[in-house]
Amino acid sequence: MSARLELSDLHKRFDSVEAVSGLSLALGQGEFLSLLGPSGCGKSTTLAMIAGFLQPDQGDIAINGESQLRVPPHKRRIGLVFQDYAIFSRLSVRSNLAFGLEAQGVGRAERQRKVEAMAEQLRLGHLLERGGHSLNMSEMQAVALARVLITEPALLLLDEPMSNLDATDRADLRGELKQLQKSLDQSVLYVTHDQVEAMSMSDRIAVMRDGHIQQVGSPEEIYRRPVNRFVAEFIGDPPINIVPCWVKTSGSEICVNTACHNDLYMGHGDLSEGTHWLAIRPHVFKATHEASENSVALPVRFIENFGSEHVLHLQYGEDLVGVVVPPGFAEGRDLIHVSLDAAGVHLIDRTSEAVVRRRAVEVAA
Amino acid sequence: MSSDKPWLVVLKRSAVILSMVIAFFPIFWLVSTSLKPFDEWANWPPIWITDRPTLQNYRIVFFPEAAREFAAAQEGSLDYKVSGSAWKSFQDSAIISTLATFFSVVFGTLAAYSVVRFRTGGENYPFQFLTVRMFPPIAVVVPMVAMFSVLKLSDTYFGLILAYTAFTLPFSIWMIRSFIEDVPAELEGAAMIHGMGQFKAFLTVTLPLIRGGVLSTALFIFILNWSEFLFALVLTSGDVVTITIQVANYVSASSGKLYGVQAAMGSVSTLPVILFGYIIQRHLVRGLTFGAIKR
């Protein structure tokens, strides 16, 4: 039922801009894969090529091992949910749901049965007789999803389906969508610029930038082991801290000094001495009220309150860094003592911006 | 849809070319006939493109002495209506169309501004202007003749200007209204905060922004005025001659056998309309649907 999708070495150029260059990606059967990247990174172009609205300049798109390049959009057995949902505004919700079945020549009774079943599954029963133009955004979203799922697509493509919803609807929908996908064992390619959506629902995430895939991996992997500065910065909320550092090597062992912390041993590696970058997640810093052996006192500049946790913004050399603390931790204090362990920081090469050394947190624990 | 079979593409292209040929053919015939010498006008089989192109027909239209010469050569071919120069009809049409356009656009802009920004007369008020455009002008023409005879407006510039202004007002009000609606009222509000009067704010803020639209409206209305026939036919009787009347005169003169000359007059008189029409092509749809359909 559900299908595999392989993209190999896709290229697409618009005038002088290479929107997608050399993109290769495989989506397994029943997998939920997110294509994550900022706007203009080429993810929508990729989607349009998979759907068949655009012809790639080079490369191949295969579903279940069969090339789709010469297959017209409607024969690709793809379900597509558009960012604006594209509900047929002049048709009723019922006709919207039945549209795909009608086009496939499914008989009236069968159509009726399937529409009712799908409406029940997505709790749309009360909307069936409404006109497409009268729906609100979250209703449109549900109808759009139902309209494609009813045709039992081999592959479901979702193009930023939540960008028009408000925050609470989004949170609800993330759970529902994930459950639905699991229960149907549906292969899903989910295009988004929102890392929270990608992190919370995906089996794997492909991070994209400027037409290139940066990294493919499980949400855990992408978060713990970003391959470069872009991925590190794009994933995680509150965002990762990037501070300059100075690298000394003795033999092959790398020792790092930052503006405030010295002698962080990053293990063995091959890196030129001099200035590089250190990426530190906000919760990797250890904040204490009392000074300890290798802590430094940092002045508090401002506090962001997220309810269950606070983020302190501390002066760190010439930069500000964010540090996650429990609520009330910094009340009435101007200085906070912060220590930093080499475990859990990522050392980023200044020129290539690739993460060159990291010591995993698991190891340190 | 994009991957069409080759024969289908050929079919589509042929249809497009055919439609273009049909669109051009009557114009082509008009221009081609206007260049034919007298003896080829009514040839059978008709001559599609003459071997002996001449400007004689245009000369007859514009120069009375050429017309007289022609009339003398072809006895009885020209009656008194067309023995004069067509210059007068161009001059009359230009004067009437320009002034009527001016009044229509000025009155229309003021009314449109009032309707958009003050909701003057309520939601249905602008529709009463549309009714002007809905009934056949011929139904008002009889009483207008009666009225004009009392007011001594028959066969005068002012009479036609008045009629044209009234009958183009629905277009100018509705078109300009749709342009003003595109400009947020907040812009005028911002100017008013700085102490500007409301009407002055409209003149200095909004009007420059919709200048292009107002100009297009003016050209559009000029086209309507220049092309108008029925009012000119009924409300004039020789003192005032518009180009449409002149064309009709040529067509009806000599029982409609003056092909070359009427073709010449037709070709020249339609030129300004073609020119202006293409200048405002972008706004034609908006104009002809009273602003209901925007580009």
Next chain:
Amino acid sequence: MAQESLDATAMKQAAPPRRRGLPFNVALVLPAQLTVLAVVLCPTLIVLWLSITDWQPTSGVTWYQAEPVWHWNFYDLYFDDRFIGALLRTILVVCVCVALELAIAIGLALLFLEEWPWRKLAVSAVILPMMIVPVDAANAFFMLFNERGPINHIISLVIGEAFEFSWLADPDWALLPIMLAEIWQWTPLMFLLVLTGLMNLPENQIRAAIVLGASPARIFFRVMLPLMAPVIAIALLVRSIETFKIFDPVYILTRGGPGAATETISMFMYNGAFVYFRMGYIAAAGLLVLIVVISICLALSKPLKRHHG
């Protein structure tokens, strides 16, 4: 004339405590309103009077002194075959022309929907007819359908023998060139309207229909046409109203002849008023037509209103 009073009112508006006179916004609509009243309302009142008289300017009596005949004009109209014929003929012309214009326009617009080289230029070329002065267009058709004109020539070439038919002199056929001239001139407008509508359709709804497997015909009838309904309604409304008034091509091509074979309602009224000088009678006819047209328009103006928001 109204300009000075306007400026005065504008100045009053600037000074905060407004004293007397018209509200500013009403003063603004006044010039337009007065012009329309002068040219529409006054004549309408005069029509009401004339329609119950038998005024004939040739009789030497001025119109306000004409003898009333009360309802007899309307009574005569009811039994006037020429009037009823003109009315029915006009309705026929409206139905045939507008329907054909719409059909051709939709077909043509679909051809122009896809992107292809020179498309913009081709659009400009195809809409040339609507840029022509109607009287000149009629003039051109007058020559085309001449017995020695190119239409007969083309037919001769096709059937292989000389074909000299006098289209405009034949009562059965004379309406055809008139309708063709009308269709030729105004199909481009319909085409532009439909094309604008098609180009503004939400692209994703069409794409969604494609991915769902709908055939082009199904996409057109189930998705595109319903979305186009308001635009088509406006196009039909505008064109029907305009075509109902058809006069220029009839006057130039046939003047309603031969006999009354091509008399549309406008032509009938022109002939009645300015050839036979039966002003009172024609005023009554005009009144009837006004009532019919206004009631139809009131019923049909809803789509225009709705679309305008």
